Amino acid sequence: MLKPTLAVALIVKNEEKHLAACLDTVKGWVDEIVILDSGSQDQTEMIARRYTDKFYQNLNWQGFGKQRQLAQQYVASDYVLWLDADERITPELQRAIQQTVTADKPNTLYQIGRCSEVFGREIRHSGWYPDWVLRLYRTSTTQYNNSLVHEKVIEPVGFQIEKLSGDLRHYTYENLHHYLTKSAFYAQAWAEQRQKAGKQASLSQGVIHAISCFIKMYLLKRGFLDGKQGFLLAVLSAHSTFIKYADLWIRSQTKTKN
Numbered sequence: 001m002l003k004p005t006l007a008v009a010l011i012v013k014n015e016e017k018h019l020a021a022c023l024d025t026v027k028g029w030v031d032e033i034v035i036l037d038s039g040s041q042d043q044t045e046m047i048a049r050r051y052t053d054k055f056y057q058n059l060n061w062q063g064f065g066k067q068r069q070l071a072q073q074y075v076a077s078d079y080v081l082w083l084d085a086d087e088r089i090t091p092e093l094q095r096a097i098q099q100t101v102t103a104d105k106p107n108t109l110y111q112i113g114r115c116s117e118v119f120g121r122e123i124r125h126s127g128w129y130p131d132w133v134l135r136l137y138r139t140s141t142t143q144y145n146n147s148l149v150h151e152k153v154i155e156p157v158g159f160q161i162e163k164l165s166g167d168l169r170h171y172t173y174e175n176l177h178h179y180l181t182k183s184a185f186y187a188q189a190w191a192e193q194r195q196k197a198g199k200q201a202s203l204s205q206g207v208i209h210a211i212s213c214f215i216k217m218y219l220l221k222r223g224f225l226d227g228k229q230g231f232l233l234a235v236l237s238a239h240s241t242f243i244k245y246a247d248l249w250i251r252s253q254t255k256t257k258n
Contacts, residue, residue: 004104006097007032007077007139011067015085016043018171023051025089029098030081036071063148063189075139078104082135086171087114093166097136100164107159110136116170119229126223126230127216131170132163149189183240191247200252206245214238 008026012019012035023033033052037044039059048055058070072080079101083089089097093112100110113130116123123129134153141159144151155161173179194201214234217223223230 004078004101004138005031005076006079006081006101007034007075008081008083009034009036009068009071009075010083010085011036011038011064011071012040012044012048012085013038014040014042014044016040016047017174018085019044019047020050022083022085022087023048025094026081026083027051029094032075032077034071034074036067036074038067063146063151063193065144065147065151068144068151069146072139072143078138078140079136080139083168084170088169088171090167090169093164093168096164096166100136100162105162107141107156108137109134109142109153109155109159109161111161111163112136112168113163113166114170115167116172118173118233119176121227121229123226123229123233125221125225126218126233127221128233130167133168134161135168136164148193149186179236183236184243187240187244187247190244191251194248195251199248201245201248203246203249206242206249209245210238210242213241 008023008030010019010022010033026033032054034054035048035052035056037048037055037057038061039057045055054074056071056074058067061067068082081097111132112135113132115129116131134155137153142154142156145154173182214237217237218231218234223234226233
């Protein structure tokens with residue numbers, strides 16, 4: 001029997017700082033690399049084409065979920081492994097992925113544990129490690145949902161989920177400005193998605209959820225063991241939590257006045 005084929009798929013935008021380092025960790029052992037760009041204005045396309053001829057663009061942004069769905073339509077391989085440009089496959093994880101694809105178990109989806117480096121330190125607590133993400137599955141079995149943000153792979157009824165050994169290295173924030181920019185984008189998308197679903201929020205909800213977020217990350221999830229970075233992450237996460245509820249509250253106030 002022929003060994004099942006494996007594709008790596010990415011959705012990207014302005015990733016010239018990260019893309020080559022990411023693709024270097026999959027070059028040579030995957031059968032296909034598929035990249036869908038949403039309008040990069042840097043050297044992303046030039047870098048991508050050094051690794052693959054399957055580079056596409058879609059400027060009609062409808063959210064992360066639908067962008068991933070479109071990218072998957074370009075995948076010809078039996079299996080698809082999803083990566084973000086700021087992630088790196090470790091040798092141990094590579095071996096686990098290759099063994100898994102070769103085994104080709106039916107009705108199975110696979111989670112990968114991420115280890116994030118933030119502000120110069122690996123975060124091993126704070127509820128961040130291992131950050132299990134469902135990223136590997138047979139292409140014909142499922143896809144991502146339609147969510148604007150925080151999209152997830154749809155889990156078909158009767159399928160099992162297995163965890164792979166080895167870390168996925170994640171270089172998530174370059175600096176504080178990058179964190180705040182990224183956080184604001186996700187907060188806006190979250191509020192927009194909730195608004196479309198007819199949801200509302202109050203500022204008091206924002207305060208309560210923000211405080212709960214800090215307590216959970218810094219105390220219950222032992223973020224204090226991640227040093228000053230752990231404290232900073234807990235504060236920033238609490239701030240981001242409040243902002244997304246505040247955004248949804250502002251939207252309801254504006255709608256009421258109109």
